[in-house]
Amino acid sequence: MKLLLVEDSRSVVAFLEQILRREPxxxxxxxxxxxxxxxxxxxxxxxNLVLMDLVLPGLDGVxxxxxxxxxxxxxxxxxxxxxDTPGRDRTFESLRAGAVDVLAKPTGGSVEGVKEFRxxxxxxxxxxxxxxxxxxxxxxxxxxAVQPVPPAVSVPEARQCSLVAIGGSTGAPPLxxxxxxxxxxxxxxxxxxxxxxxxxxxxxxxxxxxxTGQRTEVAGGGEWLTPGVVYVSxxxxxxxxxxxxxxxxxxxxxxxxxxxxLFESVAGFYGSRAVGLLLTGMGEDxxxxxxxxxxxxxxxxxxxxxxxxxxxxxxxxxxxGAASQVLTPGEMGTLLSSLR
Numbered sequence: 001m002k003l004l005l006v007e008d009s010r011s012v013v014a015f016l017e018q019i020l021r022r023e024p025x026x027x028x029x030x031x032x033x034x035x036x037x038x039x040x041x042x043x044x045x046x047x048n049l050v051l052m053d054l055v056l057p058g059l060d061g062v063x064x065x066x067x068x069x070x071x072x073x074x075x076x077x078x079x080x081x082x083x084d085t086p087g088r089d090r091t092f093e094s095l096r097a098g099a100v101d102v103l104a105k106p107t108g109g110s111v112e113g114v115k116e117f118r119x120x121x122x123x124x125x126x127x128x129x130x131x132x133x134x135x136x137x138x139x140x141x142x143x144x145a146v147q148p149v150p151p152a153v154s155v156p157e158a159r160q161c162s163l164v165a166i167g168g169s170t171g172a173p174p175l176x177x178x179x180x181x182x183x184x185x186x187x188x189x190x191x192x193x194x195x196x197x198x199x200x201x202x203x204x205x206x207x208x209x210x211x212t213g214q215r216t217e218v219a220g221g222g223e224w225l226t227p228g229v230v231y232v233s234x235x236x237x238x239x240x241x242x243x244x245x246x247x248x249x250x251x252x253x254x255x256x257x258x259x260x261x262l263f264e265s266v267a268g269f270y271g272s273r274a275v276g277l278l279l280t281g282m283g284e285d286x287x288x289x290x291x292x293x294x295x296x297x298x299x300x301x302x303x304x305x306x307x308x309x310x311x312x313x314x315x316x317x318x319x320x321g322a323a324s325q326v327l328t329p330g331e332m333g334t335l336l337s338s339l340r
Contacts, residue, residue: 001026001129004041006052006064007079008033012105016051019118026125035059035067043072049129050076052099054090062094069098075131077124080201081105091201092208096174100131100309104198127282131170131309159299161189161339162273163225163241165266167259167289169196169281171309173205175329176279177212182333185213186228188340192219192239192246192266196256196281199235206232221248233257240265256285259313263289272297275339277332278323280308284316291322301325301332 003026007013013031020026032041036059042050050068054061065076076099080091091102103124106117164187166176176193183191191214197205202218209230210216216230219239223231223246233239237248238261252258259278263286266274276293278286280303294300302314302323317323327335 001049001126002029002045002047003027003125003129004029004038004045004047004050005031006033006035006038006041006050006056006061007031008053008056012053012079015106016121019121020125023122033057035061035064038064039067039071042068042074046072047074049125050074051079051103051125052076053079054094060090062090062097065094065097065099069133073098073133075100075128075133077128078102079105092173092177092205095171096177098133100128100133101170102198102201104200127310128170132311133309159275159339160273161275161299163189163266163270164191164275164277164336164339165194165262165293166191166277166279167194167262167281167286167313168279169256169259169283169285169310169313171280173197173208175303175332177209178329179277179333179336180209180212180214180216180230182336183212183214183339184337187214187230189227190225191230192225192233192241192262193230194233194239194257194259194262194286196259196285197235199255202232202235206230219246219248221246233262238262241269243269258289259286260289264292267292267296267298270296270298274298275301275335277301277303278314278317279303279329280310281313282310283312286313287316287320287322290317291320294322294324299324301327301335303332304328 029045032038035056052061078094078099080102206216206218214230219231236255238251238258240247240261263276276290278290290300300323302317304326305311307328
């Protein structure tokens with residue numbers, strides 16, 4: 001695997017190279033320190049994966065990602081330290097520009113912290129090197145963005161809905177953004193989102209989603225589910241529906257919100273009055289919860305494999321028969337716009 005590192009901090013480059021050079025399946029290309037050189041290096045070397053900082057001299061990371069995806073598309077993983085700064089929304093704009101995942105830079109030098117970061121880095125690098133990417137023209141609609149459905153695809157009849165539950169992981173944040181834009185503002189029902197996300201980024205994720213025109217907040221637990229509000233799961237706790245309210249609980253053994261936990265709770269309380277959407281992501285989370293929703297009479301949708309960055313979660317749902325419909329992101333948008 002050929003890997004290109006784009007980072008202007010020499011100390012960060014040295015730290016990352018110390019980890020990556022020990023792996024026999026990873027070939028490190030010469031590191032570059034600015035966005036313009038990153039574009040040229042990708043065009044020259046055709047790497048399997050790019051690790052890219054967003055704060056770069058000259059051409060910044062978001063613009064460099066957009067340029068790469070327009071000229072020599074390849075999987076790009078963002079390295080971000082922007083947890084508590086106004087620039088944090090740039091992290092999610094990088095995903096809209098074409099990056100496939102985000103890694104938080106290590107914030108401490110403890111042995112356990114370094115070990116945890118190393119494991120997460122190597123796991124992400126090896127999986128994302130095989131992620132599905134697609135080239136795109138600058139300023140053109142992004143593949144997977146919510147677009148009008150072609151005439152060959154039937155527009156669904158209006159359906160009554162009391163709640164929409166959305167689950168996703170790798171590659172899902174830009175789709176969540178586009179799906180919320182497809183809804184009327186404010187939405188006539190509450191929307192609950194369980195997104196696998198790095199701890200510390202959830203507030204920025206909610207603020208970014210508010211750019212869709214929807215009122216968006218990170219759930220703390222205890223909120224009454226209110227039409228017109230989008231509730232985002234905390235990064236390291238499960239978010240479940242309990243008696244018309246939201247409740248948080250310890251995550252199911254991993255430091256990300258469980259989509260299964262959300263979907264199962266929605267199935268138990270809302271039954272056929274709910275709609276569940278399972279988007280692109282690694283692993284199997286959400287598939288069994290989506291099945292529970294379908295068995296309770298809900299409308300359940302899994303993203304089609306061809307449009308997924310990683311077809312793990314929705315692929316498992318399709319194999320289980322959990323999805324009553326398999327749709328592209330554009331078709332999902334049309335479906336959401338038909339709900340009442």
